[in-house]
Amino acid sequence: MLARRLLIFSRQFVNFTPVIRRQFADSASQTKTVKFISGNKEFIGKGKVGDTLLDVVVNNDLDLDGFGACEGTLACCTCHVILNEKHFEREDRTNPAGEEELDLLDLAPEVSDRSRLGCQIKIMEDDPEVIEVRVPSVTKDQRSA
Amino acid sequence: MIIRRIVICSRPVSACLQNARTFSNHKIAPRIAVVGSGPAGMFTCTSLLRKSPAHIDVFEYSPVPYGLVRYGVAPDHQEVKNCINGFDKLFVNHSDRIKLFCNVKVGQDVAFDELVSNYDAIVLAYGSYRQRKLQTPGDKSTNVVSGSDFVAWYNGVPNSKAPLLDNSEAVIIGNGNVALDCARIISLGVLGKLNETDVPLERLKLLENAAINRIKIVGRRGPLDVSFTIKELREQFRVEGWQSYIEAAAREELEPEKWPAGIERKHQRLFELLRKHVLGSGPTDDKQCEFLFRRVSKEIKADENGRVKELIVENTRTKQREAFPCGLLIYCLGYESMVLDGVPKNDKVTCILRKRVNMSCFEGTIAMSDYWRVSMPSACSTRVYATGWCAHGPQGVIVQTQQQSAAVAETISTDLEQIQLQEQKPGVADLLKSRSVRYISWEKWKQIDEAEKERGKLQGKVREKFTAFDQFVSDKSPVN
Ligand SMILES: Cc1cc2nc3c(=O)[nH]c(=O)nc-3n(C[C@H](O)[C@H](O)[C@H](O)COP(=O)(O)OP(=O)(O)OC[C@H]3O[C@@H](n4cnc5c(N)ncnc54)[C@H](O)[C@@H]3O)c2cc1C
Numbered sequence A: 001m002l003a004r005r006l007l008i009f010s011r012q013f014v015n016f017t018p019v020i021r022r023q024f025a026d027s028a029s030q031t032k033t034v035k036f037i038s039g040n041k042e043f044i045g046k047g048k049v050g051d052t053l054l055d056v057v058v059n060n061d062l063d064l065d066g067f068g069a070c071e072g073t074l075a076c077c078t079c080h081v082i083l084n085e086k087h088f089e090r091e092d093r094t095n096p097a098g099e100e101e102l103d104l105l106d107l108a109p110e111v112s113d114r115s116r117l118g119c120q121i122k123i124m125e126d127d128p129e130v131i132e133v134r135v136p137s138v139t140k141d142q143r144s145a
Numbered sequence B: 001m002i003i004r005r006i007v008i009c010s011r012p013v014s015a016c017l018q019n020a021r022t023f024s025n026h027k028i029a030p031r032i033a034v035v036g037s038g039p040a041g042m043f044t045c046t047s048l049l050r051k052s053p054a055h056i057d058v059f060e061y062s063p064v065p066y067g068l069v070r071y072g073v074a075p076d077h078q079e080v081k082n083c084i085n086g087f088d089k090l091f092v093n094h095s096d097r098i099k100l101f102c103n104v105k106v107g108q109d110v111a112f113d114e115l116v117s118n119y120d121a122i123v124l125a126y127g128s129y130r131q132r133k134l135q136t137p138g139d140k141s142t143n144v145v146s147g148s149d150f151v152a153w154y155n156g157v158p159n160s161k162a163p164l165l166d167n168s169e170a171v172i173i174g175n176g177n178v179a180l181d182c183a184r185i186i187s188l189g190v191l192g193k194l195n196e197t198d199v200p201l202e203r204l205k206l207l208e209n210a211a212i213n214r215i216k217i218v219g220r221r222g223p224l225d226v227s228f229t230i231k232e233l234r235e236q237f238r239v240e241g242w243q244s245y246i247e248a249a250a251r252e253e254l255e256p257e258k259w260p261a262g263i264e265r266k267h268q269r270l271f272e273l274l275r276k277h278v279l280g281s282g283p284t285d286d287k288q289c290e291f292l293f294r295r296v297s298k299e300i301k302a303d304e305n306g307r308v309k310e311l312i313v314e315n316t317r318t319k320q321r322e323a324f325p326c327g328l329l330i331y332c333l334g335y336e337s338m339v340l341d342g343v344p345k346n347d348k349v350t351c352i353l354r355k356r357v358n359m360s361c362f363e364g365t366i367a368m369s370d371y372w373r374v375s376m377p378s379a380c381s382t383r384v385y386a387t388g389w390c391a392h393g394p395q396g397v398i399v400q401t402q403q404q405s406a407a408v409a410e411t412i413s414t415d416l417e418q419i420q421l422q423e424q425k426p427g428v429a430d431l432l433k434s435r436s437v438r439y440i441s442w443e444k445w446k447q448i449d450e451a452e453k454e455r456g457k458l459q460g461k462v463r464e465k466f467t468a469f470d471q472f473v474s475d476k477s478p479v480n
């Protein structure tokens, strides 16, 4: 947590260019690619085994503004992601959602059976080189209230 | 609070007619005004700063920024307030493109029309702070307070009136999260468990010395109709030293066979939690918080000094009248939408017309042409958008507001890309100065913020909020 805070802090002083790499397989085996799919857009970042999906969004300065509003303290669910079936099962076996996470997911818009909070999902060694997750967003066909 | 200097009457959106544009070829960065610095305003800014080259001026009525994150979210939910770190960072990373003007009320210090003349786009994100009234005979009795007033008080809003906490019984009307927040803050406060939070010291003392040991949370409808979120409900059940329970009379209604068929997981989990806490045997703790349902408020009775002493309800299960003695009555019936002077509003006629074409419409809300855009007169070249509680109603938590705001920012940046601006809009900073409006800038907010944290540290608290800001906006201090 502290490390993440420091990272966020140090980011302020680094001139960051968003890392959007199309080259998926990385030579360093510990580094994996995470593809966040939101609506018809894709945001791609790199992370190390042990990083959370929230770390990947923050460290790569991905254009998913507002993702991780509570900074990974299990207080907001803005980091809601939907995993694919295999990924969900893998996580559910080794790192199932606890009560707190489930309570927050109950608030998440467009929640699904494969929903998790991105700040609780770490990149694991078992994960494929390219991890794909979906980030729900407000659908454009909503009509004015 | 701080005395407002000028009152500006709002004209119709005539300002629109003065700024019809001709298009030219060179790009000028658009200037955007954001009204309100709560999550809606700030998440919109976050995305706009990334997606467009715009210059943004944020106007905030309160002397300090961030809306309900500071003045709504409960003091024992400090992590929820972490989003403030991200908001503050915007002003550091984009200091040349975003400016904050706190202590400026749109509609009073500067008119909506003046924003229309001086900006290319306006984002309305002013929330909805008006609480729905109780409207029960006797509601003017002393110590009958709205949930929003009670929340404002414990959160340190300047000039909020202290409730009287010297009676052992309190009743809270309402079955939403604000009712839960009020109950939990009383429960924790009397046990001295909020001492490290940002509740101002003098208000903390009042809570700690409170005599309250019975809280009744009273709902009009049944236990399956509650608007509580499970996290907040669980927190009440978990307050140690308090026995919090659902009245035994609700047991039958909470049986799984009474649940509607095919309900979502979130409802199942919530109903299960309620069911688990139906009172079984007798009371165990001397401090109790009871949830009662199907009670319609009929009358508030006052003592000879005019202070509330009893709430009379009708129990719609038994059709009997019941009296709940109380020395404090808090009603949490939700917030009302309101429309700023000069902003197009849905009236009866617009609603009839819209409903004819199958569009939803609520009287007394901002007139929108779609999910993001305010319907402005066609001659108006200034684009006006609305997001958050002022646009979509006072409901939901920060995540909904965040998603709406990301979407509105996307729409704004696409809209603005398609027009070429002819001239740089001036903004209203000079206008505010000429009117001697003593606004508080982001730099000054940081001084306040640092000072509050420093004062907090001395007391072992995360922050000791100022509850008066005159020293920061006095005539002697520089304007910003
Ligand atoms: C008591 C309470 C507790 C809550 N707790 C939580 C929680 O724990 N977790 C969670 O996720 N959500 C919580 N919420 C919900 C959350 O606060 C809202 O989702 C969110 O604040 C709405 O954002 P907003 O920007 O639309 O409104 P606001 O936060 O109200 O911001 C609007 C801002 O506009 C300003 N303004 C108003 N009029 C003018 C004017 N004329 N000129 C200039 N400025 C103006 C206001 O001062 C305010 O700062 C809570 C809400 C309440 C009421």
Ligand code: FES
Binding pocket: A054, A067, A068, A069, A070, A071, A072, A073, A074, A075, A076, A077, A078, A079, A104, A117, A118, A119, A120
């Ligand atoms: S970042 Fe807030 S819950 Fe994950």
